[in-house]
Amino acid sequence: xxxxxxxxxxxxxxxxxxxxxxxxxxxxxxxxxxxxxxxxxxxxxxxxxxxxxxxxxxxxxxxxxxxxxxxxxxxxxxxxxxxxxxxxxxxxxxxxxxxxxxxxxxxxxxxxxxxxxxxxxxxxxxxxxxxxxxxxxxxxxxxxxxxxxxxxxxxxxxxxxxxxxxxxxxxxxxxxxxxxxxxxxxxxxxxxxxxxxxxxxxxxxxxxxxxx
Amino acid sequence: xxxxxxxxxxxxxxxxxxxxxxxxxxxxxxxxxxxxxxxxxxxxxxxxxxxxxxxxxxxxxxxxxxxxxxxxxxxxxxxxxxxxxxxxxxxxxxxxxxxxxxxxxxxxxxxxxxxxxxxxxxxxxxxxxxxxxxxxxxxxxxxxxxxxxxxxxxxxxxxxxxxxxxxxxxxxxxxxxxxxxxxxxxxxxxxxxxxxxxxxxxxxxxxxxxxx
Numbered sequence: 001x002x003x004x005x006x007x008x009x010x011x012x013x014x015x016x017x018x019x020x021x022x023x024x025x026x027x028x029x030x031x032x033x034x035x036x037x038x039x040x041x042x043x044x045x046x047x048x049x050x051x052x053x054x055x056x057x058x059x060x061x062x063x064x065x066x067x068x069x070x071x072x073x074x075x076x077x078x079x080x081x082x083x084x085x086x087x088x089x090x091x092x093x094x095x096x097x098x099x100x101x102x103x104x105x106x107x108x109x110x111x112x113x114x115x116x117x118x119x120x121x122x123x124x125x126x127x128x129x130x131x132x133x134x135x136x137x138x139x140x141x142x143x144x145x146x147x148x149x150x151x152x153x154x155x156x157x158x159x160x161x162x163x164x165x166x167x168x169x170x171x172x173x174x175x176x177x178x179x180x181x182x183x184x185x186x187x188x189x190x191x192x193x194x195x196x197x198x199x200x201x202x203x204x205x206x207x208x209x210x211x212x
Numbered sequence: 213x214x215x216x217x218x219x220x221x222x223x224x225x226x227x228x229x230x231x232x233x234x235x236x237x238x239x240x241x242x243x244x245x246x247x248x249x250x251x252x253x254x255x256x257x258x259x260x261x262x263x264x265x266x267x268x269x270x271x272x273x274x275x276x277x278x279x280x281x282x283x284x285x286x287x288x289x290x291x292x293x294x295x296x297x298x299x300x301x302x303x304x305x306x307x308x309x310x311x312x313x314x315x316x317x318x319x320x321x322x323x324x325x326x327x328x329x330x331x332x333x334x335x336x337x338x339x340x341x342x343x344x345x346x347x348x349x350x351x352x353x354x355x356x357x358x359x360x361x362x363x364x365x366x367x368x369x370x371x372x373x374x375x376x377x378x379x380x381x382x383x384x385x386x387x388x389x390x391x392x393x394x395x396x397x398x399x400x401x402x403x404x405x406x407x408x409x410x411x412x413x414x415x416x417x418x419x420x421x422x423x424x
Contacts, residue, residue, distance in 0.1 A: 024334070025334050026330065026331070026333070026334045028240065029334075111333060114326075114329075114330055114333075115330055115333070117326075117381065117385065118238065118326055118327055118330040119238070120385070121238070121323060121326075121327070121384070121385070122236065122237050122238045122241075127385070130385055131385055131386055134381065134382055134385055134386060155394060155397065155398065158379075158382070158389070158390060158394070158398065159375065159398045159401065159402070161378065161382075162374075162375050162377075162378030162379045162381075162382060162398070163371065163374050163375050163378055164378065165374075165377070165378035165381050165382070166373065166374030166375055166376065166377035166378035166379075166380075166381075167370075167374045167378075168378075169329065169346065169374075169377050169378075169381075170346055170370070170373075170374060170377070172333070173329065173332070173333070173339070173342055173343060173346055174343055174346060177370070178370060182367060182370070185367065185410050186367065186370065186371045186374070186410070189371065189405060189410050190371070190405075193401060193402075193405050198397050198398070198401050
């Protein structure tokens with residue numbers, strides 16, 4: 001009787017191996033040979049599921065993206081009619097915290113993201129996927145600011161996602177530089193600013209603020 | 213008569229070669245052999261000035277850092293007594309724009325920064341330098357928010373620098389995603405928010421903050 005292989009489990013195992021290798025040693029470490037050893041598979045098995053180095057990177061990113069999306073969806077399902085403003089803010093902050101390196105799992109994800117993004121800079125075939133990851137954060141932010149009725153959803157989303165990406169770099173390389181409470185304060189401030197819009201602030205530049 | 217070598221010019225030439233190689237091919241491209249070829253020097257000459265791969269990277273970063281600092285200092289010298297609020301805002305925005313990939317020179321710099329930072333993640337000897345670069349943006353922001361009398365200079369600085377870093381990644385990988393005018397609007401908004409402080413937003417949340 002042939003051994004029954006679960007292809008989903010196989011892909012997950014390969015993705016996990018790639019993510020672990022990138023975290024420990026960077027993108028170059030995720031060679032076919034290393035991935036097979038890390039996953040406890042033979043090189044032929046890995047080859048059956050992925051097409052070379054770039055294929056392994058893309059598989060790992062898809063898996064990572066799917067995990068982040070599952071966590072975010074789980075949180076987003078907690079939105080409901082009659083939610084208070086404060087509950088809403090807490091929920092939204094929780095959505096963005098899923099993108100920050102605040103525990104081992106997310107640290108591994110953002111390390112892989114930044115490593116992949118840098119690698120994509122000099123590997124044209126990977127650039128669409130790298131842009132897709134940059135866009136994903138902005139999509140999430142667009143969803144949030146649309147439902148908040150922000151006057152300039154695109155700009156608010158760019159700003160929020162850029163803040164999250166910048167915090168990601170800082171916290172990945174220096175985890176202790178901000179407390180979780182400080183991070184939440186910064187995210188809340190950015191949410192409030194984006195929801196209020198940028199025109200007023202833009203007008204501020206020449207004259208004293210027209211409202212408030 | 214021996215040939216007279218200007219060591220400053222040599223170091224600059226080596227640094228430029230390293231930066232160009234990183235931009236084109238990533239950190240791995242900046243090998244001793246490639247750097248020598250790119251700089252038009254022999255390997256022995258390069259070795260005279262730098263100690264191996266990590267030494268070359270650090271030399272290039274120091275050079276890059278010095279260039280950015282010169283540009284920022286030149287702008288900062290334009291602050292003067294009796295400057296209007298609008299002139300001040302424009303000047304401050306200009307300071308942060310020096311860190312964004314808005315032309316070829318700055319694109320090369322931020323590409324090198326991100327490549328180096330990713331490399332440092334798996335190269336402990338480079339981590340102090342990588343943190344130093346993360347800190348440098350925050351130092352600049354701290355200077356700005358201190359002189360603006362911001363109530364929480366550290367938090368304002370973290371937020372501003374994180375926004376700039378996040379915009380850097382997005383603009384490096386997708387240069388057309390924001391116009392210069394949109395970028396200035398986002399920087400101005402962040403400046404205004406940081407100068408106004410974060411306490412009001414923090415008070416909105418579940419409990420009152422324990423201290424302050």
